[in-house]
Amino acid sequence: MRLSSLSVRNVWRNRLRALLTVxxxxxxxxxxxxxxxxLSAWTVGxxxxxxxxxxxxxxxxxxxxxxxxxxETIRQVPGVVDASYASWFGGKDPRHENEFFASMAVETKxxxxxFDELVVPPADRERWLNNRKGALVGDVLAKKLGWKVxxxxxxxxxxxxxxxxxxxEGIYSSTRKVVDRSSFFFHWDYLNDSLPEGSPQRDRIGWVTTRIRDPLQAGAISQAIDRAFDEQEIQTLTMSERAMNLSFLGxxxxxxxxxxxxxxxxxxxxxxxxxxxxxxxxxxxxREFGVMRAIGFLPHHIALAVLIEAIVIGGLGGGLGLVLSYPLVERGMGRFIEENMGSFFPYFRISEGTAVAALVLALLLGLSAGLLPAYRAARLNVIDSLRRAG
Amino acid sequence: MNSSPQASPSGSDRGAASDIAEHARPTTAESIISLRGVRKTYFRGKEPIHVLQDLDLEVPVGGYEALMGPSGSGKSTLLNLIAGLDRPSAGSLLVAGADLGAMSDSQLARWRANTIGFIFQAYNLMPVLTAVENVELPLLLTKLSASERKRRAQTALRIVGLEDRMHHYPRQLSGGQEQRVAIARAIVNDPQVLVADEPTGDLDRQSADEILTLLERMNRELHKTIIMVTHDPAAAERAHITRRLNKGQLI
Incomplete structure (x- = not known):
């Protein structure tokens, strides 16, 4: 027997209370x-x-x-492999008023x-490229709204x-799990050509995504792109895709x-x-602490016994919480959210970091919760404790 | 088991022993407990309450003494002082060669672990531990191996006649059996002094007699010095000496 086994057994002394606490x-x-x-699903993209x-x-x-x-200027910047532009359309399907999905006019070619992670059957891709009114939709969105080619x-x-x-004209999926499979892409030309002559929105693009040869040169290429427009009426701000996505999240x-x-x-x-x-x-x-103190246990032994008890409860609660979280998030809620809110949460899964943080915090929670009771138990007066009834 | 479950101090006990040795003082040749002019005063607000007044007491090695007196006479306070649970307000208090008034709280705790065995009226066993684990509890403070701790706890239980109840929890034992487990816990460290606070107070006559017989054996066979507070004249009769306290003074 050890002092810790006394603590562990004391956890289950009042089973109902222990169970409810855990x-x-x-x-x-x-x-x-x-x-x-x-949080992590929101920023995972x-x-x-x-x-x-x-x-x-x-x-x-x-x-x-x-x-x-x-x-065209951006494509000429050294280090740039290719660039593609897009504009946010912000469309809604009137038959599905409450369904939000990202709709963008993109440069098809x-x-x-x-975006080489997009996967589209060659026949679909060909049809989409050749039809100005064609749309390419994510497989999650297509399934949710019942759309088909x-x-x-x-x-x-x-x-x-x-x-x-x-x-x-096509349904896309992705080689990477974190890519939003609930977007709606269509030809930028179709959008632009439909706008009236003289419209301030005509010949305008929302942003440009550039593929570069060497990621280590990202900083220098960003500066070179922005420098190219320093003297223009509209200046640009170029950043990594990650920083840009985060700025949207801002x-x-x-x-x-x-x-x-x-x-x-x-x-x-x-x-x-x-x-x-x-x-x-x-x-x-x-009184039991009083007895332990009387037979020679020191205050820190008592404090340790209480802290172990609190940490064990915290650990059990944390472990059980994680065991319950996985089926709930991974099998139930996660799938539902990915299918119905894929634009916001393309990949709704518990990350390793979250699981570890939850367990560590549960143990810390137990430790913190036990600090004051442990301090008070350690400071008990032996004689007063022995006199205590019960 | 030989008469001494832990004949020599081991591990941390040796450190504690040297720590305590700093406070060792000579007692009289035959005394293990020596009180000279001991006073104990509590304060209720600013009002002093003199619980013990100029108390002198000598208890010989191997003595078995009963302390009697009305409630509030200072019996338990005196027992607490002798057991090192409290310190005197004035006077000198030597027990087993240690000057208790000069020791720090942690020194007193280590001294108690090595020198004193406690027997309480309400047994005070840990309900989540079995009989043998309850007896083993004081040995957790030593550096004995787990198997040696268990062996000594089993031996102590055998001495009190509970070898067939080792793995029972307190709730599965009668009051008399619980008190016997408590006595086994008190002797497992081979202390020199046993302090018993109303050890038969919660027991029926038959169980009380069994416990008193067991205490007699502890005194006679294991040479434990016993100080017992009791209200029970039959219990006091078993002691070698019965001392009476009244208003904080021995009469």
Whole structure:
């Protein structure tokens, strides 16, 4: 027998209380894992960006477009392999008002050389390239909205008002899990040619994605691109694809920070509840601590016994929480979210970092919750403790 | 088991022993407990309460003494002082050669672990531990191996006649059996002094007699010095000497 085995047995002394406490921590850990997965899934696209791609946008804000002619200048910059432009369309299917998906007008001839992770059957690809009104949609989106190759769909534009008709010519998937498979791509030319002469939106592009030869030269090439437009009426800001994706996320950074905070607040509340449980449990055993002190145990032995107990409860709750989280997130909620909210969460899975953080935080939660009760138990007066009834 | 479950100090006990040796003082030739002019005063707010007043007491090695007296007479306070759970407000208190008034809390704790065996009225066993584990508990403070700890705990239980209840939890034992486990726990470290605070207070007559007989054996066969606080005249009769306390003074 060891002192730690006494602590472990004391955990299960009041089985119902221990079980409810462990379950409480497990639920808090599930909530933590879920919220952390929301955070990591939201930023996973940015984090997993290709290192050999740069994004160029308006220096002031990405909401204001760039002149289309800039693409030719960018292609001439040394180190650039190819470049492709796109504009945010912001369309909605009126038959599915509540379904959000990314719809973009893209330069078709360069799309696949810059975004080589997109996988489209050769026949579909050919048809799409040859049909100005053709659309290429992600397989997750197609499945969700019931679209198939050959269908005609109408999108209502928000940035470009009106009804826009497309034929689904291809369904794409991806070689990388983190790529959004819920996007809707169509020909930029179709959009541009449909705009009236003199429209301020005509011959404008939202951003340019550039593929470069050497990722180590990304900084120098970015500067070279921006320098090329220094004297132009609209300056550019070029950054890595990761930084660009993160700048898009900047719009929702407050929400992300709030989620981050809430996930920690949940654990803090659970720490207080666990602290109360441990305090109650140690209070009930005051006389036993008195006996241990009488027969020679030192205050730090008592503190250690209480801390081990608290850490064991934290660890059990953390372990159970993780065991519950995996089927919930990976098999249930994750699949649902990827299918229905793929634009925001293309890959909704628990990362290793989240799992480790959850377990470590559960142990720390136990340790923190046990600190005050352990301190108080260690400071008990031996004689007063022995007099305590019960 | 020989008469001494832990005949010589081991491991940390040796360190503790040398620590405690700093405070060793000569007691009288035959005394293991020596109190001279001991006072104990508590304060209720600013009001002093004199629990023990100028107490002198000599207990010989191997003595078996009962302390009796009305509630509030200072019996338990005196027992706590002798057991090193408390310090006197004034006077000198030597137990087993150690000047308890001069020792720090941690020194006192180590001294108690080596010198004193405690027997409480309410047994005070750990409900989550079996009988043998309860007896083993004080040995966790030593550097004995797990197997040696277990062996000594089993031997102590055999001495109190509970070899067939080693793996029972306290809730599975009668009151008398629980107190016997507590006595085994008290002797497992081979202490020189056993302090018993109303050891038969929660027991029926028959069980009480069995416990008193066991204490007699501890005194006679294992040569333990026993100081027992009791309200029970039958228990006091078993002791060699019965001392009476009243209003903090021996009468």
């Amino acid at each position: 379950l409480g921590i497990a639920v808090a850990i599930v909530a933590f894992v879920l919220l952390r997965t929301v 940015a984090e997993a960006s290709a290192k050999d791609r740069l994004g160029t946008r308006n220096k002031v804000t990405f909401v204001v477009p760039l002149p289309k002619r800039y693409i 360069t799309l696949f050389s810059v 050959g269908d005609t769909v109408t999108l209502q534009g928000s940035i470009y008002p009106g009804d826009w008709q497309f034929q689904i 719009m929702v950074s407050a929400v992300l920070k709030a989620i981050d905070l809430v996930s920690l607040v949940i654990l803090f509340i659970m720490m207080l509840i666990l602290g109360n449980t441990i305090a109650m449990s140690t209070r009930e055993r005051t």
